[in-house]
Amino acid sequence: MPTYKSSELKQAGLYFVEPGVYKMEVANATDKTSQNGNAMIKLVCKILMPDGSAGPEVWDHLVFTAKAAWKIDTFLASIGQATVPGEDINVEAIDLIGEVGVALIGEEPGQTNPDHKFNCIERWIFGDERERFLASKSKPVEKKKPVVTEEDGDEIPF
Numbered sequence: 001m002p003t004y005k006s007s008e009l010k011q012a013g014l015y016f017v018e019p020g021v022y023k024m025e026v027a028n029a030t031d032k033t034s035q036n037g038n039a040m041i042k043l044v045c046k047i048l049m050p051d052g053s054a055g056p057e058v059w060d061h062l063v064f065t066a067k068a069a070w071k072i073d074t075f076l077a078s079i080g081q082a083t084v085p086g087e088d089i090n091v092e093a094i095d096l097i098g099e100v101g102v103a104l105i106g107e108e109p110g111q112t113n114p115d116h117k118f119n120c121i122e123r124w125i126f127g128d129e130r131e132r133f134l135a136s137k138s139k140p141v142e143k144k145k146p147v148v149t150e151e152d153g154d155e156i157p158f
């Protein structure tokens with residue numbers, strides 16, 4: 001009979017969030033080669049929940065071809081790195097780990113079970129759209145003070 005060493009039971013992590021715009025942290029980035037033989041960086045990104053906790057991981061691929069340069073540009077802009085059109089830019093996978101960007105998260109069906117949904121990165125958010133999103137998430141929520149009305153109709157704020 002086979003044996004194994006038992007481990008401590010852990011709760012399953014969050015694996016799906018409702019589609020929308022989220023902050024994303026690059027948890028890992030590795031140099032790879034695409035199926036067509038092009039240089040590529042595989043990103044493993046952690047969705048950051050509005051309460052600051054970590055959500056599910058999603059993957060994205062930055063393929064270094066002229067046709068896919070737009071995607072690398074939008075990713076870099078989303079993490080706050082400036083790009084200059086026509087300029088050669090060196091991107092090191094190791095330097096991307098820990099960077100935080102903003103992305104539109106969508107959903108896609110599972111390959112073996114279409115009823116099982118997974119999150120995917122639809123597009124990276126940058127520029128004014130990124131700034132508006134970040135500004136909306138950093139404003140403190142103002143509590144409204146209760147208003148008591150006296151019998152004569154005067155309001156007394158507390």
